[in-house]
Amino acid sequence: MQGYSLLSLARNAISHHEGWQKAWRSPELKAEYDVVVVGGGGHGLATAYYLAKEHGFKNIAVVEAGWIGGGNTGRNTTVVRSNYLFPQSAEFYDFSLKLFEEMSSELNFNVMLRQAGMVTLLHSRHDVEVMRRNLNAMHMNGVDSVWLDAGEVADIASGINMSADARYPIKGGILQKRGGVARHDGVAWGYARAADALGVDIIQQCAVTGFDIKNGNVCGVRTQKGNIKTKKVAVAVAGHSGVLAEMAGFRLPITSMALQACVSQPLKPVFDAVVLSPAAGVYISQSDKGEMVMGGGLDMYPSYAQRGNVHTLEQVIAGVVELFPNLSRVKLMRQWAGIVDIVHDSSPIIGHTPVAGMYINCGFGTGGFKATPAGGFTLAHTVAHDKPHKLNEAFSLKRFETGAFIDEMGAAGISH
Amino acid sequence: MLKISCPWCFERSEEEFVFGGPSHLARPNNNDEISDKKWAEYLFMRDNVKGVSLERWGHVHGCGQWFNMARDSVSHKIHFTYKMGEQPPKNWQSICGGDDE
Ligand SMILES: Cc1cc2nc3c(=O)[nH]c(=O)nc-3n(C[C@H](O)[C@H](O)[C@H](O)COP(=O)(O)OP(=O)(O)OC[C@H]3O[C@@H](n4cnc5c(N)ncnc54)[C@H](O)[C@@H]3O)c2cc1C
Ligand SMILES: [Zn+2]
Numbered sequence: 001m002q003g004y005s006l007l008s009l010a011r012n013a014i015s016h017h018e019g020w021q022k023a024w025r026s027p028e029l030k031a032e033y034d035v036v037v038v039g040g041g042g043h044g045l046a047t048a049y050y051l052a053k054e055h056g057f058k059n060i061a062v063v064e065a066g067w068i069g070g071g072n073t074g075r076n077t078t079v080v081r082s083n084y085l086f087p088q089s090a091e092f093y094d095f096s097l098k099l100f101e102e103m104s105s106e107l108n109f110n111v112m113l114r115q116a117g118m119v120t121l122l123h124s125r126h127d128v129e130v131m132r133r134n135l136n137a138m139h140m141n142g143v144d145s146v147w148l149d150a151g152e153v154a155d156i157a158s159g160i161n162m163s164a165d166a167r168y169p170i171k172g173g174i175l176q177k178r179g180g181v182a183r184h185d186g187v188a189w190g191y192a193r194a195a196d197a198l199g200v201d202i203i204q205q206c207a208v209t210g211f212d213i214k215n216g217n218v219c220g221v222r223t224q225k226g227n228i229k230t231k232k233v234a235v236a237v238a239g240h241s242g243v244l245a246e247m248a249g250f251r252l253p254i255t256s257m258a259l260q261a262c263v264s265q266p267l268k269p270v271f272d273a274v275v276l277s278p279a280a281g282v283y284i285s286q287s288d289k290g291e292m293v294m295g296g297g298l299d300m301y302p303s304y305a306q307r308g309n310v311h312t313l314e315q316v317i318a319g320v321v322e323l324f325p326n327l328s329r330v331k332l333m334r335q336w337a338g339i340v341d342i343v344h345d346s347s348p349i350i351g352h353t354p355v356a357g358m359y360i361n362c363g364f365g366t367g368g369f370k371a372t373p374a375g376g377f378t379l380a381h382t383v384a385h386d387k388p389h390k391l392n393e394a395f396s397l398k399r400f401e402t403g404a405f406i407d408e409m410g411a412a413g414i415s416h
Numbered sequence: 417m418l419k420i421s422c423p424w425c426f427e428r429s430e431e432e433f434v435f436g437g438p439s440h441l442a443r444p445n446n447n448d449e450i451s452d453k454k455w456a457e458y459l460f461m462r463d464n465v466k467g468v469s470l471e472r473w474g475h476v477h478g479c480g481q482w483f484n485m486a487r488d489s490v491s492h493k494i495h496f497t498y499k500m501g502e503q504p505p506k507n508w509q510s511i512c513g514g515d516d517e
Contacts, residue, residue, distance in 0.1 A: 242462065242465075243466050251462060252462070252464070253456075253462065254462060255464055300435055301435035302435070302464065303489055303490075303492065304466045304489050304490045305489075310417055344460055400459075400461075401453050401455075
């Protein structure tokens, strides 16, 4: 792999940047692999990377229906944070955030992590009471979080409507300073390039169409580009998990729905942090390019159409304008949606499936970008050892039978 | 935005409705002997169909009635709606097979 550094930048400038290698190869699909990863989003690519790096697998394919990062990985609003409520989630997401903090040097790829903090706004006495409690839970879990009074919120979220008769009056906030944003494409590309350098074959434009299963064991994967023999399959296809599960003959506790986001025209710097208002149903940050990045809740019925509804978009915009009246004349530039995998308790599923040799990473729903490194790391461990890592033990499919749910809806109350 | 034909109120805007899960799910009634696995199947496991399936919807900001709908989750096309307690036509899958994406 050609390393990226100041020196290599200077060297390549001399040859007008025409001498750069491709960041990853486009190899032919082989007839047999030790592990086939289905889905070339962040989670699939990270899984392949950690399988090669941590567990010494040499013969791995990532099979992607479209282009890598073209699913939810390239559609999310890039918020990273770890201020979850329950200890299992806090441990998992905080580990993920730590991997994010090291990612650019680990992968030799700038993922443009910007830890300018994430503020959750509190608009009523009830918000304040609930969040005081959640803040204590976060401290018990060892996650950094601080209390903000209304004035401190106004300093961070400049332009916020502080008037006493605002629809969403500001009563305070909580701040995770280590929260922030990262470049989502960069995460996919960084893992792809690093995995490729370790010998992983990334096969794009190659949808998986079926599985060969004998006596309950997976023994092959059928794809648009031919059949593959393999004893281990790792599925990380987010919104399409139900479709892949059906191919393998089982069902999942997942409903696929559209989640949308939008960006404004680029502006001069407005504020640095991510600002979330559970009551207004919106969150907003400013990208490095200057666009205001905005999102909200789900379109409330099952969908595989990556479009999104006008009235959901309208709600998001209405919430933003209530909070930041000075943005009311700003033009929207783009709107889109991704198909997210919604689970009853808003927690992921990482682990075994009913088919031996087949493992799954899904159910991240509206908030799995921040989990990309930990999702890949723990799935790789589970595949390599046929046993979950300590961090993903609680996130098995079994919890739907035992009832040991990790209900995180309360921790954020909103999608992101 | 969908225009939904409530069997009681006819065509109304999507915003008046809620989605209420798949239709024709029968609650197991052998509570004493049913296994946790079977119970989880009923409560949580879903077909999550990519294409046409039968769904329950409620006209919560209208007449308040629940009803069934055959809807495509890719094109969002609504093929037909029918009342609670009714069954879809036997050949509903071929009726809906038409010219969808
Ligand atoms: C609008 C929006 C905003 C979001 N905001 C945030 C946020 O701010 N912070 C956060 O943490 N999370 C956020 N999320 C959630 C986050 O994007 C996802 O949880 C995460 O990116 C999932 O990654 P993945 O790799 O599992 O899935 P994806 O990136 O969706 O990758 C799955 C891949 O599988 C491929 N695939 C599907 N079927 C097949 C097949 N048959 N064969 C081969 N390949 C197949 C797809 O083409 C796709 O590339 C947001 C999501 C959306 C839609
Ligand atoms: Zn009605």
